[in-house]
Amino acid sequence: MSGTIRLTAAQAMMRWLSVQMTEGGERFIEGVWAIFGHGNVAGIGEALHGIGDALPTWRGQNEQTMAHAAIAYAKGQGRRRAQAVTTSIGPGATNVVTAAALAHVNRLPLLILAGDVFANRRPDPVLQQVEDFDDGTVSANDCFRPVVRYFDRITRPEHLLTALPRAMRVMTDPANCGPVCLAFCQDVQAEAYDWPEAFFAPRVWRIRRPEPDAVELAEVVDLIRAATAPVIVAGGGVIYSGAEAALAEFASRHNIPVIETQAGKSALSQDHVMNYGASGVDGSAAANGMAAKADLILGIGTRLQDFTTGSRTLFSRGRLVSINVQPYDAAKHGGMSLVADAKVALERLGAALGDYRADAADPAARAAWLAAVDAHCAAPAGNELPSDAQVIGAVQRATGADAIAMCAAGTMPGALKLLWQPSQGGYHMEYGYSCMGYEIAGAMGLKLARPGREVICFVGDGSYMMANSELATAVMRRVPFTVVLTDNRGYGCINRLQQGCGGAEFNNMYVDSRIEAQPQIDFVAHAASMGAHAVKASGIAGLEAEIAAARGRDIPTVIVIDTTAVPGPGDGLAGAGHWWDVAVPEIGDTEKLRKAYAGYLENAARQSVVN
Numbered sequence: 001m002s003g004t005i006r007l008t009a010a011q012a013m014m015r016w017l018s019v020q021m022t023e024g025g026e027r028f029i030e031g032v033w034a035i036f037g038h039g040n041v042a043g044i045g046e047a048l049h050g051i052g053d054a055l056p057t058w059r060g061q062n063e064q065t066m067a068h069a070a071i072a073y074a075k076g077q078g079r080r081r082a083q084a085v086t087t088s089i090g091p092g093a094t095n096v097v098t099a100a101a102l103a104h105v106n107r108l109p110l111l112i113l114a115g116d117v118f119a120n121r122r123p124d125p126v127l128q129q130v131e132d133f134d135d136g137t138v139s140a141n142d143c144f145r146p147v148v149r150y151f152d153r154i155t156r157p158e159h160l161l162t163a164l165p166r167a168m169r170v171m172t173d174p175a176n177c178g179p180v181c182l183a184f185c186q187d188v189q190a191e192a193y194d195w196p197e198a199f200f201a202p203r204v205w206r207i208r209r210p211e212p213d214a215v216e217l218a219e220v221v222d223l224i225r226a227a228t229a230p231v232i233v234a235g236g237g238v239i240y241s242g243a244e245a246a247l248a249e250f251a252s253r254h255n256i257p258v259i260e261t262q263a264g265k266s267a268l269s270q271d272h273v274m275n276y277g278a279s280g281v282d283g284s285a286a287a288n289g290m291a292a293k294a295d296l297i298l299g300i301g302t303r304l305q306d307f308t309t310g311s312r313t314l315f316s317r318g319r320l321v322s323i324n325v326q327p328y329d330a331a332k333h334g335g336m337s338l339v340a341d342a343k344v345a346l347e348r349l350g351a352a353l354g355d356y357r358a359d360a361a362d363p364a365a366r367a368a369w370l371a372a373v374d375a376h377c378a379a380p381a382g383n384e385l386p387s388d389a390q391v392i393g394a395v396q397r398a399t400g401a402d403a404i405a406m407c408a409a410g411t412m413p414g415a416l417k418l419l420w421q422p423s424q425g426g427y428h429m430e431y432g433y434s435c436m437g438y439e440i441a442g443a444m445g446l447k448l449a450r451p452g453r454e455v456i457c458f459v460g461d462g463s464y465m466m467a468n469s470e471l472a473t474a475v476m477r478r479v480p481f482t483v484v485l486t487d488n489r490g491y492g493c494i495n496r497l498q499q500g501c502g503g504a505e506f507n508n509m510y511v512d513s514r515i516e517a518q519p520q521i522d523f524v525a526h527a528a529s530m531g532a533h534a535v536k537a538s539g540i541a542g543l544e545a546e547i548a549a550a551r552g553r554d555i556p557t558v559i560v561i562d563t564t565a566v567p568g569p570g571d572g573l574a575g576a577g578h579w580w581d582v583a584v585p586e587i588g589d590t591e592k593l594r595k596a597y598a599g600y601l602e603n604a605a606r607q608s609v610v611n
Contacts, residue, residue: 002196003197004194004195004197005194005195005197005200006193006194006195007192007195008043008046008047008189008191008193009043009154009157009160009184009189009190009191009193010044010047010189011047012157012199012200013044013047013160013164014032014044014047014048014050014051014055015200016199016200017029017055017084017111017164018051018055019200019202020202020205021202022080022081023206027055027081028082028168028171028172028205029083030056030081031055031056031057031058031083032055032056032057032084032113033057033058033060033066033067033083033085033086034048034057034059034085034086035061035062035063035087035088035092036086036088037087037089037090037092037115038089038127038186039087039088039089039090039092039093039115039128039186040086040088040113040114040184040189041088043115043184043188043190044113044189047189058473058477059473060441060470060473061470061473062095062467062469063085063092063095063099064095064098064099064467065437065467066085066441067100067103068099068435068437068438068441068442068445069083069441069442069444069445069448069473070082070083070084070445071099071106071430071438071442071445072428072430072438072442072443072444072449073446073448074108074109074110074449075428076428076446076449076450077449078239079108079109079177079207080207081449082110082111083110083445084110084111084112085099085111085112085113086112086115087113087114088128089114089116089126089129089140089141089186090129090130090140091128092115093114093115093116093140094143097143097144098435099435100112100144100147100148100179100181101433102430102433102438103179104148104178104179105432105433106236106263106430106432106433107177107240107303107326108177108178108179109170109171109172109177109179109180110171111171111180111182112144112148112180112181113182114141114181114182114183115183115186115189116139116153116183116184116185116186117129117139117185118186118187119156119188121136126186139183141153141183144181144183147179148178148179148181149170149179150166150170150181151180151181151183152166152167152181152182153182154182154183154184154185154188155185156188157188157191161195161199163182164182167180167182168205172207173207173208174207174209174240174241174325174341175210175325175326176326177240209341209344210325210340210341211340211341211348212323212338212340216336216339217340217345217348217349217352219336220323220336220338221349221352221353223296223321223336224296224298224321224356225356226296227296227318227319227358228295228358228359228360229294229295229358229359229360230294230296230297230298230318230358230360231257231259231290232247232250232256232257232258232259232299232300233258233260233264233279233297233298233299233300233302233304233308234247234259234261234264234267234268234300234302235299235300235302235303236263236302237264237300237301237302237323237324237325237342238264238267238342239263239264239266239425240342241301241325241341241342241343243267243300243301243341243342243343244424244425246342246343246346246347247267247268247300248268248274250346250349250350251268251274252273252274253350254350254358255274255358255359255361257274257276257287257290257360257362258274258275259278259279259283259287259288259290259291260275260417261278261280261302261305261308262278262282262308262413262429262431262432263302263431263432264302265422265427266422266424266425266426268424269422269423269424270370270420270421270422270423276290276365276366277366277369277418278418279308280306280307280309280310280314280578281311281577281578281580282307282413282414282415282418282577283310283417283576283578284576285365285369286365286368287369288310288314288576288578289362289365290360290362291314291315291318292314294317294360295318295319296318296321297315297318297319297321297335298323299321299322299323299324299335300324300342300345300346301325302322302329303329303432304322304329304333305432307431307580309333310579311579311580311581311603311607312333312581312607312608313579313603313606313607313608314578315333315608316606319335320333320334320336321336321338322335322336322337323338323340323342323345323346324337324339325339325340325341326339327339373418373419373421374393376389377389377393377394378390378393379540379541383539384564385562385563385564386540386564387563387564388412388486389415389419390540391458391484391486391540391561392405392416392419392458393419393540394541394547395456395484395547396420396421397544398543398545398547398548399454399456400454401426402452402453402454403422403423403454403455404422404425404427404450404453404454404455404456405420405422405426405428406427406428406429406442406443406456406457406458407429407430407439407457407458407459408430408431408434408438408439408442408459408463409437409438409493410436410460410463410491410492410493411493411496412459412460413429413434416429416458417429417431418576418577425450425453426453428446436462436463436466436467437466437467438463438467439457439464439467440459440464440467440468440469440470440471440474440483442457443457443556444470444473444479444481447479447481454482454551455481455482456481456547457482457483458484458486459483459484459485459486460487460488460491460492460493461485461486461488461489461490461523462490462492464485465521468526468527468530469530471527471530471531471532471556471558472530474556475531475555475556476531478555480550480554480556480557482547482556482557483532483556483557483558483559484547484559485523485527485558485560485561486563487521487560487561487562487563488562488564488565490508490509490510490511490512490513491509492508492509494508495508495512495565500596501582501596501600502585502588502592502594502595502596503593504590509565523558524560527558527560531555532555532557532558533550533553533556533557533558534557534559534560535558535559535560536560536561537561542561543559543561546559547559579603579606581604581607583600584596584597584599584600585597
């Protein structure tokens, strides 16, 4: 009969987490990012110190950006491993809410160990306690409820016996994967309990691969066989399933073009003959041309966000089939569902389709598109400020096949999706939540997940100003990556959107804001003050040289380059891009606004209303 072991609740939590394993024999929770406060230092902090290298602890600079690093690590690991973040009870906890929403939207695992108020309530109200006048059970941590997949408040030590396995179940479930918050009352963290020794036996968590329903599979096979011009929309689920090779084989054998979402980009390398580039609002002329004439849209592992579907105007001709491990996503937009793991579904469909081949591929359109990309990304002929596209072209020329481009918000995500030509796995974008401030911390987390690949972080001056402090953490931990900081002196992306929606230039660029003096921010000096190697690039040629020089360093490199705020990602690329539904004011005083609203009505009339 098993015995017991007496530990505090926090000690038991860390011991248990240290023996939760992947099928590859590694810890699923690689380690814990921690900023200590009064709500977690005495309990969780003591337990983390005691567990040592069996569950490493890393110090960060901000709770939100620590969580961003953890999320990027999980994404870089294909959701097969994750990291935890611990905070105190007040602003430390609520700082993580934004990151939790990011993980929730992107279906990524994150373990949040947030300190909470006293379960015994003796010292109430404690420092940082949020008091609800009508509900004594509410704390600041209740803010997590809408943005996590699983929430639990630990008010007794023995709650961990059920809460911890539930947390792991969520984070390793491909259909329900997302962030977990265990709100850990600070007095309970320190309470001792006699734990069953069997609770700490190592456990392997297998990420399952659901098989498709036989009836659904047969129906989808019939639809594909009847189609002459099908198109595959590859989403992030292809990558999380490890289905890249299966997708390549399926598309080639059946001659079906593949177009990409932000999360699915680089499931196929850009040089694969069936890769027609990005879909939708920030899509390529080749991809959107394929989608517009397709008689069957085969979505694989995509949640069909508005950027992918052109706000439900792009896939207007074809029948939609959605292959997804999550029934919620598979049933969107009135499509036919095939609920299954992406890799398994592709294998089963391929076997059933036999020698079927479609007529949809258009190599000339693909070649024309790639030629246009090369022209658009070429170095400027004169001394004018480069565009984002020209910056992307310079980085592309200066890097090898192992490079991963990563970004999160602003103009660059659309430009990179449109123009970056990655090898397989050479793209990492947080665009489900489009969270400014993800970039620097995310680059660190990605490099920790993929240490053998060159990580290039694209960030605008606006996002850099929002969150840059984990640059110091990367220096201290010797995590090398390259930051390309494009300075267009404001929020250039939203400035263009503002004008496109009929508005005046207002409060986005510094020059259009109500400020007394234009800021002269020395980004090089700022990054250098945190220990990074920082330099100002002297134009496109200088940028290429600095990218190459950064490879020999064991610390982050920040390369600052001035760019123009004028052109958008699709300028000069005829037919690229698609409409995006951003509501335009119905009433306004200017002709510009009236024209924008008329255009809005014209496009909105083409939207599908099927949910």
